[in-house]
Amino acid sequence: MATQISTGASELRDITKMERIGAHSHIRGLGLDDRLEPRTSSQGMVGQAKARKAAGMILKMVQEGRIAGRAMLFAGPPSTGKTAIALGMAQTLGPDVPFTMIAASEVFSLSMSKTEALTQALRRSIGVRIREETEIIEGEVVEMQVDRSLTGATKTGKLTIKTTDMETVYDLGTKMIDALTKEKVTAGDVIAIDKTSGKVSKLGRSFARSRDYDAMGADTRFVQCPEGEVQKRREVVHTVSLHEIDVINSRTQGFLALFAGDTGEIKPELRDQINTKVAEWREEGKAEIIPGVLFIDEVHMLDIECFSFLNRALENELSPLVIMASNRGMARIRGTKFRSPHGLPVDLLDRVLIVSTQPYSPEEIQEIIKIRCEEEDVTLAENALAVLTSMAGQTTLRYALNLISCGQVIARKRKSDRVEVDDLRRAYTYFMDEKRSVQWLKEQQGSLMFEEVEDEQATNAMDVN
Structure with missing residues (x-):
């Protein structure tokens, strides 16, 4: 039996954002020109010319879909703009390309395993652009008649819609009448009705009716009467992330878990089914994969298990570009006794492109x-x-x-x-x-509570451990 995979795309949008001034709210982009040359001061970015140019080159490849499954590391002292460059990349990519930003310590504080938390972050950074053809009825309302029964329980009616070329009369049921009443549709309005969902959209008033009334609201929008046939086929494109598809199709979670935030662990079998279905859609031309960006700040806080998982995940067919940031020099790899540059294992460092940031002048x-x-x-x-x-x-x-x-x-x-x-x-x-x-x-001089004065031997012993 074929598995039905739902994307729930129509219900996922329209979340209002709150505006406030934050540490990086002045960042509007990377401040590069058309030739990817960094301007001295642009879009909130100042200095770090080499790092910004490297980020711009990487972005160009991301937009062309050529650099999925690779990794970058921004390494530099504190306060040298590593997070600012990552946010500039997010602003430049725009809303269509998924960009996920996490701090490495988040992985340990969630109520799920470390690998599950990283998997969800990786899948949140991969978008699926789905194309669907829908039939819509679009035209100017000429007349709308509604007949109610004596009890008022049932309603029937007729809707006359015209374009510049033709005019058609449709029979209306109770649900359709309610939808039209809710949108306050009257004669002279130009409307669009989605045949699959029954959604009614009011596009505006027809120019032909602009002189019917003396008083009009400031928000009244006048549009031309549509041309061609009343019933048309239109391609609708919507973008969702793989993680959103996972959550919607998970029986234990469901659609509302996206807003609650606590999505819990998702079974690998479900993810395999979704990957197979997305691969089918790609072959049929219904969907395309948009590899996004996963930014992991303070990456040295991850432990050896997480680094081993990332090594494997980067080789996966469905993997985004992973950008990491670290301000450590030679540091101990968490979960081991070994020291390594930037606190990352040598085998992971071998896979990443390292970009250094310098102190500001x-x-x-x-x-x-x-x-x-x-x-x-x-x-x-x-x-x-x-x-x-x-x-x-x-x-x-x-x-x-x-x-x-x-x-x-x-x-x-x-x-x-x-x-x-x-x-x-x-x-x-x-x-x-x-x-x-x-x-x-x-x-x-030791007047604070619980202050310990350690000699050099004790300090060295701690370093060894």
Whole structure:
């Protein structure tokens, strides 16, 4: 018996997003021109020219569908824009290409096995573009008659629809009448009815009826009367991820699990069936695979089991491009006693293209601070900008960016719209950076609770273990 695989595509869209200012909300893309050359400052991106160009080349191959099943590693010190470049890639790819972003520690905190969590992330990053032909009735409503029975329980009616070439009368049942009433369809409206689902879409008012009324709402849209036949065949294209198909077809989960987030473990047998069905659709020309991108931040937090699984998963026919980021140098591979570059096993490092990110120059730091001030709607005095740039060089870029909004709060207390040097100095005294915090701990000389003073032998013993 053939298995019926559902995609549930029509019900998956229309989720409203909340807007707020985040650490990387100023990133709009990679800031590259048509020849993939990085601009000095564009789309929120500053500096890191080599890394951005490498990311742009990879994106070009992703869009052409030529780099699925490969891996990249962004390696560099903290605050050098690794996550920013990944988000720029996501913005450049657009909504059609799936982009999944996870932190490596998420894998251990979910209520499922590590390999299942990684499998779901990988399948969430692979899209299936499905083409379906549907029959639609499209035209201008000439007249709609509704007859109710004496009890009002049953309703029948007739709908007259015309195009510029022909006019047709359709008999209506109760459900169709309810759908038309819900959309408030009246004579003169141009509508489209999907024959398979019975969905009614109101396209607008006909230009021929534009002079019928003196008063019209601001949102009234006028459209031309459709041409050709009333009944047409139209190709509908929708994109879903393999993970969404998995969840919808899982008997234990069902469609609502997509919104709840807790999808649980999905049986491998079901995934095999879906893979087979998708392969059939590809052969028939009904669907095409869109390899997307899976971004794993802080990848050194994964353990040896996860790395072994990723090695195998990258060789799978259905695998996305995996981009990883790490700020570690020589570090211990979790789950082993061995040390390796970036905390990744050597066999996985052999498979990845490594892109390094460099610390920002003072000029680039100043440009980033300006962009963040625009994003957070903060006016910074010229001398305050110079002080903040110097502060970022002595401490860290993230610490300096955090002081922007703190300085604004202090400036508002003295009823000023501009952040001055004194505001930043006060914020600097209120909040410590990492170096001053370490210095303060040394000055306390063991007065804090549970502080252990270890000798060199104990430290070396810990390193060995």
